[in-house]
Amino acid sequence: MASQNCFRIVIPTLIMALMLTMWPLPDWLEYARPEWVVLVMIYWALAMPEQVGVTVAWVVGLFLDVSHGAIIGQHALGLVVVTYVISTQYQRIRVFSLAQQALVVLLLLLVKRLLVLWVDGMVGTAPDIGWYFLPALTGAIVWPWLFIVLRDLRRRFTVSRNF
Amino acid sequence: MQPLFLQGPSVTLRAILLVVFSIVIMVADHRWHALETVRGAIESYVVYPVRYTINLPSRFVDWGNESLSSHETLLDDNRKLREQQLRAQVSLQKLSVLEKENDRLRKMLSAQPKVGEMVLVAEILAIDLDPYKQQIVLNKGSNKGVYIGQPIIDAWGVMGQVVHLGMFSSTALLISDPSHAIPVQVNRSGLRGTAFGSGNSQLLELPYIPHNADIEVGDVINASGLGGRFPPNYPVGRIISIDRPAGESFATVLAEPVAHLTRSREVLLVWHKKQVKDVPAPATSEKNPKQAKP
Numbered sequence: 302m303a304s305q306n307c308f309r310i311v312i313p314t315l316i317m318a319l320m321l322t323m324w325p326l327p328d329w330l331e332y333a334r335p336e337w338v339v340l341v342m343i344y345w346a347l348a349m350p351e352q353v354g355v356t357v358a359w360v361v362g363l364f365l366d367v368s369h370g371a372i373i374g375q376h377a378l379g380l381v382v383v384t385y386v387i388s389t390q391y392q393r394i395r396v397f398s399l400a401q402q403a404l405v406v407l408l409l410l411l412v413k414r415l416l417v418l419w420v421d422g423m424v425g426t427a428p429d430i431g432w433y434f435l436p437a438l439t440g441a442i443v444w445p446w447l448f449i450v451l452r453d454l455r456r457r458f459t460v461s462r463n464f
Numbered sequence: 465m466q467p468l469f470l471q472g473p474s475v476t477l478r479a480i481l482l483v484v485f486s487i488v489i490m491v492a493d494h495r496w497h498a499l500e501t502v503r504g505a506i507e508s509y510v511v512y513p514v515r516y517t518i519n520l521p522s523r524f525v526d527w528g529n530e531s532l533s534s535h536e537t538l539l540d541d542n543r544k545l546r547e548q549q550l551r552a553q554v555s556l557q558k559l560s561v562l563e564k565e566n567d568r569l570r571k572m573l574s575a576q577p578k579v580g581e582m583v584l585v586a587e588i589l590a591i592d593l594d595p596y597k598q599q600i601v602l603n604k605g606s607n608k609g610v611y612i613g614q615p616i617i618d619a620w621g622v623m624g625q626v627v628h629l630g631m632f633s634s635t636a637l638l639i640s641d642p643s644h645a646i647p648v649q650v651n652r653s654g655l656r657g658t659a660f661g662s663g664n665s666q667l668l669e670l671p672y673i674p675h676n677a678d679i680e681v682g683d684v685i686n687a688s689g690l691g692g693r694f695p696p697n698y699p700v701g702r703i704i705s706i707d708r709p710a711g712e713s714f715a716t717v718l719a720e721p722v723a724h725l726t727r728s729r730e731v732l733l734v735w736h737k738k739q740v741k742d743v744p745a746p747a748t749s750e751k752n753p754k755q756a757k758p
Contacts (some may be wrong), residue, residue, distance in 0.1 A: 321513050323590060325522075355479045359486070366516075367506040370593040370628065370635050373499045374490035378483060385479035421596075423687040424494055426643045428596035428663070 310458045311345050311353060312315055314451065315361060323368055335440040340364050342380060343406060344451045346387040347394060351377045358384035375420045379413035386412075399445040407441035482566065492626035500612065507630030508605070515589055515633070533592065581695055582735040584608060586616070588728065589633060598665060598725075600624075603734060606633045613693055616731045620644065621699040621705070622687050623731055625650035638725050640665045648700050649688035653678040656688055657717075659700055665725045666709065669702050670717040675708045685719055695736040 318337035326334060341359060345353040362377025369376065386409060387394065395406055414437055421427045475585040492498040517642050581649050586602040593599045605608050614626040616636050624644065628635040648670070655677055659668040673679060683703045689696025701719035708715045 316514065319511075320518055323515055323518055323593075324591070325518070325592060328595075331592055354475060355482055362486075363502075364506060364510050365610075366472045367503055367628075368511045368595060369591065372490050373493040373503060374486040378486035378490070381479055381486065383480045385475065388475050388479075391710075410689075418503045420490060426597075432597075 308352075310454060311349075311357075314341050314345075314454065317341075318366065319364065324363070333439045334433050336410060336413070336436055336444050338385060339380060339410060339443060340440055341451070342384060343387055343409065344448060346384045348451075350388050350391045350453060353384075354388050355381050357385050362391055371417070372420060372424065374411075377396050378420070379416040382416060383409045383413050386423045399448060402448065403441045403444045406458055407437055410437035410440045413437075459461070473554050476515050484581045489728050493641075496622075503628055504606070504630050507628065507635075512630055519589060520694075526710075534753045555586040568583060570692060574640050583617075584610075584732055584735075586634075586733050588731065591726075593635070596636040596663075598624075598644075599627075599661070600636050600637060600638065600659060601732070602634050602731065603632070605630045605634050607631050608733075609735075610634050610733055615687075615700055615734045615736070617734055618723045618728040618731050620724055621701070622694060622720075622723060623723045623728070626733070627691065638665070639668065639721055639723075641726055645686045646694060647690040650679055650703075651684040651699075652680075653683070655679055657685075657692070659685065660721060666720050668719040668721055670703075670719060671714060673717045674713075679703060679706060679715075679717060681706055684722070695734055 310363060310438065318341040321337040322334070322459065342353070342358050358380040359377050362380035363373060365371075365376040366373045366379070394402060397405065399420060414434055418427060418430075418433065470677075489499060491523055493503075581632045584604060586604040588600050589603045591603040593601065593746050602610075602616070610626055611630055612626055616623045616625060622639060624636045624638040624641070626634045627637045636702045639646050639659065639663070640661040640663070642661050642663045647656070648659045648660050655673075657670045657673055662669050670685075681703050685700050685703065686695055687694040687700055688699045699722045703717060703719050706715055723748060
């Protein structure tokens with residue numbers, strides 16, 4: 302029951318995240334755009350680890366690859382690694398305060414960007430490092446608010462008993 | 465109550481399998497371009513609808529602007545465009561004479577005649593796929609006969625080429641992307657070279673130009689057509705700086721693209737050479753046959 306129900310809210314939020322990822326922004330803001338899709342994936346992996354796991358993350362990662370015009374599998378790899386950490390550690394991360402969670406999220410976003418950067422470097426098109434990790438920081442900053450919004454959404458749709 | 469560690473090993477196993485699989489498909493995609501159909505399917509059925517939805521507000525504003533612009537403005541625009549068209553017509557007349565002459569001369573030399581080119585206007589759907597990449601998304605895809613490797617130009621010069629294809633949209637790599645290179649020729653001296661993207665949309669690099677090469681600041685570089693991907697003679701850029709450091713084997717030559725890479729709203733997809741035959745029934749309203757430049 303729960304697993305049928307849950308995607309009623311997971312899929313729309315992921316689509317919203319994809320829209321925010323592609324939303325046109327001024328050039329200077331572009332470099333600070335948080336990785337919405339990764340953040341939303343982290344939330345759902347944390348809230349419903351039984352339903353939203355590495356497989357869902359991988360598929361979503363493929364969509365992200367195409368929307369970024371990246372090599373197929375690049376973001377998928379990063380998302381799988383991030384979601385794997387959450388799926389194995391969710392019991393620990395759930396009891397953290399929001400600030401502590403934001404730190405974990407910062408770390409995961411850094412790992413994800415590093416993985417993407419590695420692949421870019423291997424195929425020879427690595428960008429300037431300058432502001433490359435800025436989105437990880439902005440992602441960690443928006444995490445508490447995103448967490449609260451998604452938690453309220455999840456409660457309204459009552460898709461999971463625990464957490 | 466669920467057992468705590470029910471899915472411990474299976475998650476790890478799945479994660480490892482997916483990581484390995486990701487690496488395999490990355491190699492397949494990058495090395496052999498084996499996943500273009502998968503990319504096309506995802507682009508057409510997942511990404512394009514989202515992109516289309518995002519573009520709706522701006523389309524609506526455009527439509528509003530057009531419908532609400534005053535009668536006078538429209539008349540004014542109309543007059544200006546008419547004037548412009550007249551001017552273009554005049555220069556085209558001269559061009560057609562030159563073209564005929566060129567054809568005749570080529571026949572006398574029994575050289576290969578130039579092949580006509582076809583163009584299709586496409587609108588830019590998105591420009592910021594990734595701030596670290598110079599790619600744009602166009603609103604024409606395989607349903608209009610667009611193909612991978614197709615050159616795109618704007619009113620001023622060469623912009624780039626199509627690299628990924630969806631059904632209703634296509635992704636193009638701009639000439640300023642660091643992974644892009646285009647064979648060029650200096651218009652004045654005929655010197656050949658290759659223009660590499662720099663990651664900066666205002667800058668192209670021409671490496672491997674010897675110190676004593678006949679090249680000057682202000683020279684216009686055209687697509688040379690070597691390699692067969694870009695149609696020859698379309699302008700690519702203008703040389704803005706030449707540095708000849710002593711002790712180095714090659715000069716450092718920089719050029720700026722003449723195409724308005726960051727300002728164009730509409731671009732032209734060009735069919736040239738053999739591909740012209742493969743184009744499915746052209747949309748007559750948008751496609752106008754155009755002869756190659758002499």
